[in-house]
Amino acid sequence: MLDVKKIESDTMNVKSILQNRNFDTSVIDEILDLNKKRKLLTTSSETKKSEINKLSKEIGELKKQKLDADHLMKQVASLKAQMEVDSNQLDEVQKKQTSFLLNIPNLPDYSVPVGHDENENIEVKKWGKIRSFEFSPLDHADIGENLGMLDFESASKITGARFVVYKAGIAKLERALINFMLDHQSAHGFTEIMTPFIAHERSLIGTGNLPKFEDQLFKLNSEQPWYLIPTSEVTLTNLKRDQIVEESEFPFLFAAYSPCFRSEAGSHGKDVKGLIRMHQFNKVEMVAICSPAQSEEIHQKMVKSATEILEKLELPYRQILLCTGDMGFASQKTYDLEVWVPSQNKYREISSISNCGDFQARRANIRFRNKEGKVEYAHTLNGSGLAVGRTVVAILENYQQQDGSVVVPQALVPYMGGMKDIRK
Numbered sequence: 001m002l003d004v005k006k007i008e009s010d011t012m013n014v015k016s017i018l019q020n021r022n023f024d025t026s027v028i029d030e031i032l033d034l035n036k037k038r039k040l041l042t043t044s045s046e047t048k049k050s051e052i053n054k055l056s057k058e059i060g061e062l063k064k065q066k067l068d069a070d071h072l073m074k075q076v077a078s079l080k081a082q083m084e085v086d087s088n089q090l091d092e093v094q095k096k097q098t099s100f101l102l103n104i105p106n107l108p109d110y111s112v113p114v115g116h117d118e119n120e121n122i123e124v125k126k127w128g129k130i131r132s133f134e135f136s137p138l139d140h141a142d143i144g145e146n147l148g149m150l151d152f153e154s155a156s157k158i159t160g161a162r163f164v165v166y167k168a169g170i171a172k173l174e175r176a177l178i179n180f181m182l183d184h185q186s187a188h189g190f191t192e193i194m195t196p197f198i199a200h201e202r203s204l205i206g207t208g209n210l211p212k213f214e215d216q217l218f219k220l221n222s223e224q225p226w227y228l229i230p231t232s233e234v235t236l237t238n239l240k241r242d243q244i245v246e247e248s249e250f251p252f253l254f255a256a257y258s259p260c261f262r263s264e265a266g267s268h269g270k271d272v273k274g275l276i277r278m279h280q281f282n283k284v285e286m287v288a289i290c291s292p293a294q295s296e297e298i299h300q301k302m303v304k305s306a307t308e309i310l311e312k313l314e315l316p317y318r319q320i321l322l323c324t325g326d327m328g329f330a331s332q333k334t335y336d337l338e339v340w341v342p343s344q345n346k347y348r349e350i351s352s353i354s355n356c357g358d359f360q361a362r363r364a365n366i367r368f369r370n371k372e373g374k375v376e377y378a379h380t381l382n383g384s385g386l387a388v389g390r391t392v393v394a395i396l397e398n399y400q401q402q403d404g405s406v407v408v409p410q411a412l413v414p415y416m417g418g419m420k421d422i423r424k
Helices: 004-009 011-019 026-064 070-102 140-147 152-158 168-187 201-207 233-240 295-312 359-364 388-398 410-416
Strands: 122-127 191-193 198-200 226-228 243-246 252-261 280-290 317-321 333-341 346-355 366-369 375-377 379-387
Touching (some): 004 026, 168 252, 168 388, 168 410, 201 359, 233 280, 280 388, 346 388, 359 379
Antiparallel strands (some): 122 317, 317 333, 346 379
């Protein structure tokens, strides 16, 4: 959430930056108008409170002297009634202002390129040699179905479209990747965490998923405002919600496996076949909570950790710096990692690693006491390390053989119990 003081003191610049994010800035004027009302109501209430205190002392003196204080007591009662009106109006103004603020995206970092959409993203680097096939490579869904190990039909009967049943070697591959990724993150200093797969409304507001993206979440039909998590970024970030920690405790580096649940509203017709866009998928997530001075270095550390996984698996990828018009809602700077998908003859996103600055920390009230004793908001970062299903896609397609089998990447062989290929 943006700081109202920042919006008020630097209005034109804030508007200009938000316009670079394709955001309608007319709401900024409404927020500023509400802020003026908030200040007036606050001042009015404080003035009345001061007057009540003054009159209360006078009433006390009159009563000591056994004199009539009824006229002053009536004034106090009137002022208290007016204060209650002010308080109700103030609550209404603050709720409206907060509602507006919760729907404004983060301000991009100065180093983020200005652009309208994904076509203006910048390629930072490219790694790996794209395989030249001696046969026509199959789509991962066809590979999996031919092996009898990806069953979309049964999943559709059980639940519906955009679900899958993994079997045998590919089920083992999914599990192996989760363990491999978690071990890799642990070796890079990330503490492995296992969190709930359900979060309440307050947690999702803290990370920016609510209220903006409610239509993309699965809400449970219960008395509690519970949701299935879209990513463990939600639960990991909220581990420090409403806390003040000492700067010396930073950074907190977390890694967690979780299933992720997304309704993918608006994506109908896109990637209908296969594992690219599912309602339920597995992911290993990285989250960092740190001081502002550490966040850029940790951002690079997280990118390095994710790219090393792809390199260990020998999967060709490219690293993209997203422009202002293509960034996620809570991000101030994002790098996407895209892995090569032979059947589509293009790179597809497999990880998005973002520095959110203090945007989420303000929403979740995550603060720290600096060396001078001043309390500040922390910085939060998050990124996939990696999306497991999409890594399965990349392995099936890049390691497929003409006989329909799939070679297991060397780094995964120990996690597959020595299995070197997947075949019927």
